[in-house]
Amino acid sequence: MSTKNSVNHIHMKIRNLKNLFLFIALLASGNSFAQNPIITDVFTADPAPLVYDNTVYLYTSHDTASVEHTNYKMPDWLVFSSKDMVNWKNHGSPLSPKSFSWATGDAYAAQCVERDGKFYWYVSTFHKKDENSKGGAAIGVAVSDSPTGPFKDAIGKALIVNEMTTDMEHSWDDIDPTVFIDDGQAYMYWGNGSCRYVKLKDNMIEKDGPIHIVDVKNFIEGPWLYKRKDLYYLIYAGKGTKPEMIEYSTSKSPEGPWEYQGIIQENVPNSFTTHPGIVDFKGKSYFMYHNGLLPTGGSYRRSICIDYMYYNEDGTIQKVVQTKEGVAPVK
Template identity: 70%
Template structure:
């Protein structure tokens, strides 16, 4: 066989392999580093609210200046709508833009964010949760309260100053809204109908191995608490189930292993067009890592008793939907 035939054969073999590579979808966002996915479905569109990693390759800490929004109608093609909110939009805030989530109620969209509070007459600084509001899932969002919804001095169960982060909010079938958050322990409080005021006292929980990043939702009468947990050197995802949004929470086990090339992992769960999706982040993009993360998505499957099968993290990702 001469050299030309050998080269043609190698090219043909490469073309056979190429379609398999091109089918790889994860990470779903590749033009910018993103983390902490928070999906929301509205009028047939899936909106994805994310943190935005801007740290340099050599950085040894997070640099996150704003929150981004993406959308899709087919789980394959994603539109980047750019930054829609920043800590600078809150007069009381300072520092980075950590995990956030958007909840819809009565035609308005409430953007719950975690950042840090300025050192002033209300707070000596530390982690804080704020809320912005808009008439559209794409904004424009403005501070809905004029002050932090939660600031560090309101919780005293942990000595570190960053325990009030990572809000997760949902409205139950009876109209009662709940917010969950925390690092080191899980906190919960009811919200008033206006979604910007607390309704009662803060409650504290200690789910097994809980670290941070709670995601709470309801499915077929069961309440699910999904969170980042101790997974050895890196976080992983575990979950618990309850018959009540106020617990007690019954531990169920590991939902997803640690993410490749990232110390952290953060869940975002949604049902869209009949499929259940598990969003998370890893650090697999070129030059990526724990401070330069990328959002991915894989399928999630339930057992008949409501428990969840362990998520398989894949490069292939999910198929397009109509």
């Protein structure tokens, strides 16, 4: 082993020991400090919550890179559920890129939505080089009669391929889909470096019109679209890729124009990415994100956390306070 590699290896060991000592110290401080991260037996990222039948279902990415890895290794997507926002049941992995005949590579951020009793899981992964695509990031959709699966490819091909979007030169710009249904009309937002949206048909598996470029300030990736009262919110990772912050814009329409409102989450510990997932459940608003604070964690071994989210009277969002305590059980 070279001197440089030896030094890097020592630094990595020191970092992992620091994370381990921090985690042990938090546990020793009492149970009130053990809520964040909420899942501790596997590494999870890119939270996408869904409320259905008095339960919160949480769809996540799954980090499996080794401690020494310097890139992502994400073989599948996971599903968890909770009735109190504290105790989470692991439903395993009902979907992976292998579930799609056209897909290859890693399982990036995804979101599941319900419509008319069916569950549509929009995922970002990569496309094989074939007659339909030259490769690059792509978005697929799987469907199930249950929020926990089994899921299957809904259309037998990608919904979005890299060739459909040409405003960015890099091949991984079609990632991180978020889908929102507004008065019967479904919208899908997504992107890396450039934010796009398209309307979806009622069947949820076909585009309904052209792809639009969204004019939104500081967008990097990871959009999350929702509505509260008369305002639409577009939340996303921004400011820079190393490290990211969560910023947002608002609009009177799901199609914009969008007014920039600022930063609501600062950098997270031990991870250069962060990713928003927002849900209202039993009268409270929750902000989900990931960091790298589990023992041996990091930017490629991330963990999901939950904290409360609060609004001002004018509808703007207060800064999210990241805590070790997390949230209290919902009664």
